[in-house]
Amino acid sequence: MAKQVPLVDYLELGDDPHLVANECTSCGARFFDRRNACASCEGTAFKKAAISTTGEVRAYTIVAFAAPGVPVPYVAALIDCAGTSVRANLLNVTPDPEHVTLGMKVRLITEVIGTDDEGTEAIGFGFEPLGG
Template sequence: MPDETSAEQVPIVGYLQLGDDPHLRANECTACGARYFDRRNACAKCGGTGFSDARVADAAVLKAYSIVHNAAPGIPVPYVSAIVETEDGTSVRSNVVGLDDPMTAELGMRVEFTTYVCGTDDDGTECVAFGYAPA
């Protein structure tokens, strides 16, 4: 078995924070609290230009989803493409993972942030993605 702690890991997106306590970071509008995962010059909701770095809650609820049956070669299907809303009101586009049967996904189900290795390059560096598993 490879020693997991020695493998170098890189997050699949910049707002995924790895380490002992993986989580998502968002840019939060200091005026209205709207959160964005991409870099903004101004808030789409209130036009504010001040942002702070915020941790996104791990617990979430499934708000919308679709079951994907057709995807690029190499991507296992079916999988559940979803929008979840975290406890602190952040909308996150992600996948629901860890379901024995994707057809059992349902709106309003409680899910929890999780990470998984989605690939390894020739140097052994692991690419880490995130998803939401049933809570």
Template sequence: MVDAVIVREGLFDDAEGGRLLGNKCASCGKVYFPKASFCFSCFGTNVEEVALSKRGKLYSYTIGRMPSTHFQPPYAVGLVDLPEGVRVFAPLKLTEADTFRIGMDMAVVIEELWQEDGKLIIGYKFKPA
């Protein structure tokens, strides 16, 4: 059995099959992911944690064809717009060859990102919904 560790605490939880955790400004309603310690829009400091929508729309993506620190090619990364007005940069789950289309519906998944020192590093990705 291989240990699994979360890539960074507080980014997501496993509720409802996995969802990202951002925060929301109590003054102006602006939502942030990852969480912000204060609101960059109105400089309010009263920000509260919110679970973000599990689905969004693919704004842009690219397919990596060179090895990177953690990902072997081909791998995909992209920007997904959530209904809360947040644009999330994330790895995309590559299923069949290059099946992504700008504007398509995407859903968050929590799963292994890479392995390191015998541990599974668990994080979030998006996949076509």
């Protein structure tokens, strides 16, 4: 199997791919990047927290016009994963408003976004409809 790297460092690969956040140990606020202090409570201690791999679409847009090199249309969404908001594309769904609905239940999946000169695959993530 080719060597793999995650598209971003908050995507954990392996048998059970999932997103990981820095969680404030005082108030529970979660951040996908590093913070000097919690933006909510100013606490300075964080621990790693696994994000639920299922969620609900709270908002979406179907991008039809983007920079050259970005394939369109694609569905960008805000997904509520058991209380933690996640930004991702919706995959394996027809990109039109008849097929994408607010409140639809989705689950995290990974996909190969490309292979570099050393044969390493970059792995991205998105969400697909549950039971779809």
